[in-house]
Amino acid sequence: MIEVLVVDDSAFMRKLISDFINSTPGMRVKDTARNGKIAYEKLQKTSFDVVTLDMEMPEMNGLETLKKIMKNCPLPVIIVSSDTQEGAALTVRAMEEGAVDVVAKPSGAISLDLHTVKDELLYKIQAAANATTNREEKENSISKKERMHGERKKTLMNQKKLLAIGTSTGGPKALQAVLPRLKKDFSAPILIVQHMPPGFTRSLAERLNQLSDIAVKEAEHGELVQPGTAYICPGGKQMKAKMIGRSLSVEVLDDPPYNGHAPSVDVLLRSLLSLSDYSIAGLIMTGMGSDGAEGMALLKEKKDSLVLVESKKTAIVYGMPKSVKERLEVDATLDLDEIAPYLNMHF
Template sequence: MSKKIMIVEDSALMRRVFSDIIKSDSSFEVVALCQNGKEAYEKLKADADEYDVVITDILMPIMTGIELLEKIQAEKIDVIPIVISSLIGDGSDTLEEIKALKLNSLEFLNKPSNFIEARGEEFSISVLQVLHSVLGLKRKSSRVSSVATAPKRTNTRTTNKVTRTGRKMTGGNKLVAIACSTGGPKALNQVVPYIDKNINAPVVIVQHMPVGFTEILANKLNDISAVHVKEAEHDEILQKGYVYIAPGGKQLRIEKIPGGHKVKLTDEPAVGGLKPCADLMYESLENSNYDQVLCVVLTGMGSDGTKGITRLGKTKNIYVVAQNEQTCVVYGMPKSIFLAGVVDEVLPLQDIGTAISKNVGVR
């Protein structure tokens, strides 16, 4: 039986684009097209059993996507929400509403910046793979609730270690730098909680998400992890045993200071529609005092991270871990860095957290 999808988007063009993509897969059926959150909410209240997934924009007239998510959360409506949004962010008026949400199973799709991109094969594949992923995890429970305990690891055993360059992480001053996009929030739930609390390095993450949602992600991961997880703040000094997530709507760079390094958040333009952009984060490390950088590339559409890591490898001792295809929601970013020929290990998602601790070491 096909899964029933509701699309909530004030742009008629985007409604048509999403509808055409979803209808191309017989696993899914588009059963409702709504112009705003109020229209969607009324349909959900009338018969929530008619819908499996709600794909919703954030900024809409009458009722925003955030207000719709609040209704779904408060009334425990049993649907899986997927947010469509520009990753650049708008510093939005809905920021406080976003922070108030207790989001758990929530995925993001980056809204294409133009019609050509919207009609492109990569975007179509991303939409369908996200739908297959979230529906494969569907449970009959509230999906916008907080998490109090660490997630269980999956038992998936697919491609194991693949060695390409023969490099090793040895002694010295180290940093872990992670890049991820579509499917990243779920992936980070299977990585960060398994990083040793005494890891001998700071961890910096660029996850493509809109303004406000990165703070929610950081808080949720902090609740279920042994390491300290937080949204990165401007000028804060990096500490071992801490995980810093780049804020949505900002570019993150690492800057060396006497005796250490600090976070530098900037309002630089988006790069390829991305703000934060992993390439900028990796490139900033070229001038750092880190002796070694463990670069980790997880699930995501596109190639963000490949250019920055490749450049970084020309000036720094790097070790590169990529998530394998079988456990990715979208095998884009890991594929790109693998094809660049600089990957040291290809690992299934459930092995990456412990691999980080093993390669970096503990205090």
């Protein structure tokens, strides 16, 4: 039984979220709290499996609450927040601090139409219950260097290279561990699919851009991609790569979800198969489900490519990397802190 603490300053929102959870077999709301201060006090006295946390609350907001939770009693937290500019920015900061996922309130702080994201919320609570928080690095640096040296044996052949990254639950924090550590003269464009609701990916891109030597931005339809720039697919859209003459561009489309996902890693990866002049490195990091496995298998079969996955040891949720490894032989399995050095060697 997944036991949940629901935190929101709106009594209506607490009731609605609780009703969704309590009507689902295998999970129940063990308690609720109207602000972060009360929530933190309850966490000191009672154990929970997952917390759903509003961002904009009196006395102690969601970000302050999350920092205290992660420092003193770490457990999986899902942000349930409005996608206003302020709410999105706070949510991105919260995911840096360790929140595993976000669900957007469809119409503001008090959303009468919250039922439209009911299935997403319940799915993410299930994923969060399987997440790992507060991991510690255990492997010594010598063995890492040895493995990194061994993995460098395979290289991409074409002069033109592209990096594609797919991630979901826990992804914003993983991206923050990778992109800011890439060298400034990174020699390839980077296309990123992060499962995230509409309204949040722009704030994510802006925050990562502040932290990184490379440029990071939310992708725009029709723009030509440049080496040393990362393009994040907008939430709720699909992103594909397309050649325009001899230049590479991105399409940002209102296509329907693919296998339940918009954006979809598989949609992006399948579009890369037509790039005849490019070698592709595909990287799948933390996330629930199997998005990306189909596309990675096609890359491995049809392209000059490197297939990379995050290790079970560091993935907050090991579902997406695991599904790739079960489907094909990967070129490298890397701990989170190994990924940027590995990429810097190959680009």
